[in-house]
Structure formats: C-alpha cells, structure tokens
Amino acid sequence: MVSDQRTAVNEKLKTPLDWGKAACDSLMATYEPSELPPDGRWHYHQGVFLESMRQLREIVGCDDYLNYIKAYVDHNIDEHGNFLWNRKELDAIQAGLLLFELDEKYEDTRYRKAARKLRNMFPTLNTTSDGGFWHKDHYPYQMWLDGLYMGGVFSMNYAKAYNEPELLEMVLEQDRLMRKHTLDEETGLYHHAWDESKVQEWADSETGRSPEFWGRAIGWYGITYNEILDFLPENHSSQEEIAAALKTLVESLVKYQDESNGLWYQVVDKPERSDNWIETSCSALFVYTIARAIRGGYVDESYKEQAVKGYRGLLERMQFNEEGHFIMPEICIGTGVGDYEHYINRPKTANDLHGVGSFVLASIEMQHLLPKL
Numbered sequence: 001m002v003s004d005q006r007t008a009v010n011e012k013l014k015t016p017l018d019w020g021k022a023a024c025d026s027l028m029a030t031y032e033p034s035e036l037p038p039d040g041r042w043h044y045h046q047g048v049f050l051e052s053m054r055q056l057r058e059i060v061g062c063d064d065y066l067n068y069i070k071a072y073v074d075h076n077i078d079e080h081g082n083f084l085w086n087r088k089e090l091d092a093i094q095a096g097l098l099l100f101e102l103d104e105k106y107e108d109t110r111y112r113k114a115a116r117k118l119r120n121m122f123p124t125l126n127t128t129s130d131g132g133f134w135h136k137d138h139y140p141y142q143m144w145l146d147g148l149y150m151g152g153v154f155s156m157n158y159a160k161a162y163n164e165p166e167l168l169e170m171v172l173e174q175d176r177l178m179r180k181h182t183l184d185e186e187t188g189l190y191h192h193a194w195d196e197s198k199v200q201e202w203a204d205s206e207t208g209r210s211p212e213f214w215g216r217a218i219g220w221y222g223i224t225y226n227e228i229l230d231f232l233p234e235n236h237s238s239q240e241e242i243a244a245a246l247k248t249l250v251e252s253l254v255k256y257q258d259e260s261n262g263l264w265y266q267v268v269d270k271p272e273r274s275d276n277w278i279e280t281s282c283s284a285l286f287v288y289t290i291a292r293a294i295r296g297g298y299v300d301e302s303y304k305e306q307a308v309k310g311y312r313g314l315l316e317r318m319q320f321n322e323e324g325h326f327i328m329p330e331i332c333i334g335t336g337v338g339d340y341e342h343y344i345n346r347p348k349t350a351n352d353l354h355g356v357g358s359f360v361l362a363s364i365e366m367q368h369l370l371p372k373l
Contacts (some may be wrong), residue, residue, distance in 0.1 A: 001207075013373070014373060015153070015367060015370075015371060015372055016311070016362075016363040016364070016367045016370060016373070017056070017059065017060060017363060017364070017367050019315065019318075019326075019363045020056050020359075020360045020361075020364060021056065021060060021062075022326045023232075023326045023328065023359055023360050024056060024065065024360060025326075025353065025358050026325035026326035026327075026351075027049065027278060027323060027326075027353075027356060028064070028068055028289070029323075030325065030351075032071075033069075033071035033072035033075060034071070034072065034075040034202035034304065036049070036050075036072060037353065037354065038074070038205060039347040041076070041077045041084070042083055042085040042095055042142075043083060043085075043090065043091065043092065043095060044071060044091045044092070044093075044095060044150055044354065045093035045334075045353040045354055046095060047062045047094040047095030047096075047098065048094065048353060048354040048358070049099060049353040049354065049356055049357035050068075050069050050072060050095070050098055050288070050331050050356065051094075051095075051097045051361070052067060052356075052357040052358070052359075052360035052364070053065050053068065053357075053360065054066075054097075054098065054101060055261040055360075055361065055364055056360055056363075056364055057290075059364065059367070061344065065204045066101075066105075067118065067262075068130035069091070069098055069102075070102060070106075072098070072238060073098055073099065073102060074201050077111070077114050078110075079110065080110070080113075081109065081110040081111075081112075081113025081114050081117070081325055083114055085118075087121060087124075088136055088137035088138070088231040089135065089137070089272060090125075090133060090136070090147040090150040090151040091135075091136075091138035091146075091147075091150050092118075092134055092150075092242040093118050093121065093150055093151045093154050094149070094150045094151070094153070094154060096114070096115055096118040096158075097153060097154055097157060098153045099111045099114055099115040100115070100157050100158075101352060102121040103159075103161070103244050112162075112290055114235060115158060115161075115162075115313040116128060116153060118158075118182040119154075119155070119158050119167070119201050120156070122141050122151070122167075122170065123173055124209060126140070126175075128143065128196045129196065130177060130206075130315075131177065132174060132175065132177040132178070132181070132196075133147060133149045133151065133174060134192070135193070140197065141192050141196040141197040141326055141346065142193055142194065142195050142196075142198055142200070142216065142287070143177065143178060143181060143193065144192065144193045145178065145181070145182055145190050145191070145192055145193065145214075145359075146216070146217045146220040146222065147173070147178075147216040147222045147223055148174055148175060148178050148220070148224050148314045149220035149221065149223055150220070151172060151174075152171040152175070152224055152227075152228075153218070153223070153224060153227045155170060155171050156168055156169070156171055156227060156228065156231040159231070160231065160244075163356075166360055167272060168232075168366075170373075171228065172238050172242075174229070175228065175242070176294070177222070178190075178221075178283065179243055179245065180194075181194035181195050181196075181208070181209070182209060184213070185226055187213065187252060188248050188249065188251060188252030188255075189213040189218060189249075189253075189256075189268055190213065190217070190218050190221055190249075191210045191211075191213060192210045192212060192213070192214040192217045192337050193209075193337040194207075194208050194209050194210070195208045196208055196221060197211075198311050200337070201338075202337050202338050202339060203343075204363060208337075210337045211339055211340070212267050212339065212343055213267060213268045213269050213339075214267065214282075214335065214343055215264055215267070215268050215279050215281075215282025215283075215285075215286075215332075216279070216281050216282045216285065216332060216335070216354075216358075217266065217356075218249075218268060218282065218285075218286075219281070219282045219285025219288075219289065219358065220285065221249070222246075222249060222250075222253075222286065222288065222289025223285065223288065223289065223361070224284055224287075225245060225246040225249065226246065226289065226292045226293060229242055229246065229296060229298065229366065230296075241297050245291070245295075246289075246293055246298050246299075247298055249289065250289065250290050250293050250298075250299045250303060251299075251362055253286050253290065254303065254306045255289070256268050256269055256271060256284065257306055257309070257365060258278065258313075258342060259273060259285070261278070261313040261314035261316070261318070262306070262309030262312060263278045263279075263310060263313045263314065264278070264279065264282050264283045264310075264313075264344075265277065265278060265281070266278075266279040266284055266332060266343055266344060267340060267343050267344065268282070269343075270340070273343050273344075276344060277330070277333070277344070278279070278330060278346075279318075279330060279332050279348075280328060280329065280330045280331055280355060280359070281331045281332065281352070281354060281355035281358045281359075282332075282358075283310060283313070283314055283360045284310045284355070284358035284361070284362040285361075286310060287310040287311050287314065287365070287366065288358065288365050289362045289364040290303050290306060290307040290310070290337055291307045291311075291362070291365035291366055291368065291369050292305065294369065295365065295368050295369075301302065304369055307366065307369055308366075308369065308370055311362060311363075311370065312373075313365045314359065315373075317330065317360075319350075326351075326356075327350050328350060328352075328355050328359055329350045330348050330350075330354050331348060331349055331350065331351075331352040331354075331355030332346050332347075332348060333347050333348070335351060337341060354373060362371075
C-alpha cells in the first residue's frame with residue numbers, strides 16, 4: 001500500500017456505499033467475469049461476491065454491475081440451461097442466488113432451468129438420522145454451520161419466486177437441527193460442525209461437535225437468520241424463535257469484539273491467545289449481522305456503537321494499490337473443520353472473493369446506520 005494513494009482514495013469515499021462500490025469496481029477492473037477465482041467455476045466464492053454486487057446495484061443502480069453478473073452466469077450456463085457444478089455439496093448451490101433477477105429481467109429460459117436443477121438437488125442429498133443435510137457427500141454424517149447459508153438462502157428465494165412454500169419450511173427444519181447440534185449454550189456461539197458418527201478426529205466423543213468457534217462460519221449463520229426473518233410470512237409460528245436466536249447471537253458476538261479496533265478473531269472466543277489473529281471476513285459478516293438486526297428491529301439501537309466501531313475498524317484495515325484499486329487483506333482462505341491449530345495456521349490472503357463480498361454486504365447495511373463517514 002502506498003500511503004499517499006490511500007489518502008487520496010479515502011478523500012473520495014464519503015459513505016459506506018462508496019466503499020462498497022470501490023470494492024466491486026476494483027475487482028471488476030482486475031478480473032473478467034469468466035476469470036473470477038478460483039478456476040472460473042460455478043461456486044460460492046464467486047456467488048458471494050456477485051450477490052453482494054447485485055444487492056449493491058439495487059441501491060446504486062449501476063448497469064455495469066448487472067452486465068458483469070450476467071456475463072459470469074452466461075459463461076457458465078449453455079444455451080440449454082446446462083452447467084457444470086458439484087452435485088455432491090451444498091456450497092455449489094449458493095451462486096444460484098444470481099439466477100432469480102436474471103430470470104425476471106430477461107426472456108431467457110436458461111436461468112430458470114438452471115435454478116430448477118439446483119432446487120432439485122435437495123431431495124437427493126444424504127442426511128443424518130434426524131434429517132440434517134450432509135455438508136458434502138465425502139463428509140458423511142456431518143453438518144457444517146455454513147451449509148445452511150449455502151443452500152438455505154437460495155431455497156427461500158426459490159420458494160418466493162416460484163411459489164414453493166415447502167422450501168421455506170425445509171430451511172426452518174434444517175436450522176432447528178443445526179442449532180440443536182452446534183449451539184453452545186454457555187457462549188451463545190456455534191461450533192463449526194457436528195459429526196453424528198463421532199468418528200472424525202475433531203469430533204467430541206460424546207457430542208460429535210467440533211471443538212472451535214470459527215468466525216466466518218458463524219458469520220454465514222448471521223446472514224441466514226436475517227434472511228429467514230425477511231422471508232417469514234407475518235405471524236409465522238417460527239418468527240419469535242428465529243428472532244430470539246438472532247438476538248442471542250448478536251449479544252454473544254459483541255462480547256468477543258476487540259476493544260481496541262472493533263474487529264473479531266479467527267477463533268472467536270479466544271482473543272487472548274497470542275497466536276490468534278484478526279480475520280476481516282468474519283468481522284465484516286458480524287458487522288453486517290448486527291447492523292441488519294438493528295434495521296429489522298430484532299435488537300435495539302444500543303448495538304449501533306458496536307456496529308460502527310467494527311465497520312470503522314474494517315476501513316482502517318483496507319488498503320489500496322498504486323492504481324488506486326481496493327485491497328482487502330487478512331482473509332482466511334477456504335477452511336475445513338479442525339482443532340485450534342488448524343484454524344490458526346490457515347493461510348491469509350487478500351481480495352478473496354467471499355471476503356470482499358462480505359465487506360460489500362457490511363457496507364450496504366452500514367449505509368442505513370452511518371450514511372456519512
């Protein structure tokens with residue numbers, strides 16, 4: 001980072017939406033849509049970033065964003081609605097969030113065909129004995145916290161777009177199972193995963209739970225709670241239950257927020273460990289979770305202080321290269337389940353797509369709390 005370059009760019013970024021646009025514009029300038037890493041494939045890395053861009057476009061109205069999203073989707077889906085994706089994992093479904101607006105705006109049957117293929121995956125998934133979806137086929141009898149976001153938010157959008165309300169009920173049941181198996185009552189945080197068979201090295205011999213609270217997985221859950229509450233019909237029987245779960249999560253997260261910089265650590269509940277480190281993508285997701293919960297009225301305005309502190313802490317972390325392009329550092333790469341050392345030793349990278357996507361989402365929500373910086 002060149003310090004005077006950062007100063008020059010910062011002077012132009014007056015609002016959270018300005019920061020969100022800077023992030024999107026920089027990645028658009030760096031990658032053709034078909035080249036978005038990793039491997040230019042249909043995957044949640046691209047899906048998280050492009051979905052954040054899509055939501056930003058709903059507010060700022062930039063057609064370049066829609067064209068970029070469409071180009072990514074069109075690169076992956078052929079004229080018959082066929083595309084290559086991993087049919088054995090929930091992660092592959094998330095990018096389907098990009099299909100609904102395209103199907104609505106364009107007279108092109110490919111988008112709905114592709115969405116239908118993703119929707120039809122759910123009945124084929126392997127499940128635990130109580131009906132919880134395995135995260136991936138090669139992770140037998142394992143539910144991972146991030147899986148509910150990867151498949152659940154798509155399902156609720158599909159339910160609304162194509163009138164299949166049973167999909168919403170499916171998501172609610174998967175959430176109940178995930179909470180049952182991963183929620184730690186003492187901290188209010190969620191374990192990264194649960195192994196029903198209890199054979200994994202990381203699984204507790206009695207509970208089957210993984211030992212640690214990994215930040216980004218909990219962050220995906222914060223998104224999902226807020227999304228569920230938006231999709232629930234008025235007076236739905238699950239409204240109070242989900243709202244209470246979101247409130248408890250927010251109350252728990254702020255207990256582990258770093259007092260000096262407002263951010264959160266890779267392993268959330270162990271900030272005192274000298275080898276633990278600030279992780280920017282989970283910090284962005286937690287800011288988003290808190291800010292959106294405030295906007296929805298599920299927690300009171302007193303949490304604005306923590307959201308603002310966290311967002312300002314993120315801005316202090318952000319960098320710019322000599323071309324003035326946005327750089328988000330200190331993002332944990334994609335991560336499996338393990339012990340404390342497993343998470344602490346994971347490599348960090350810059351501008352990983354699910355990190356930048358998380359930052360853009362946080363910026364969108366913070367615009368409601370902090371219209372001017």
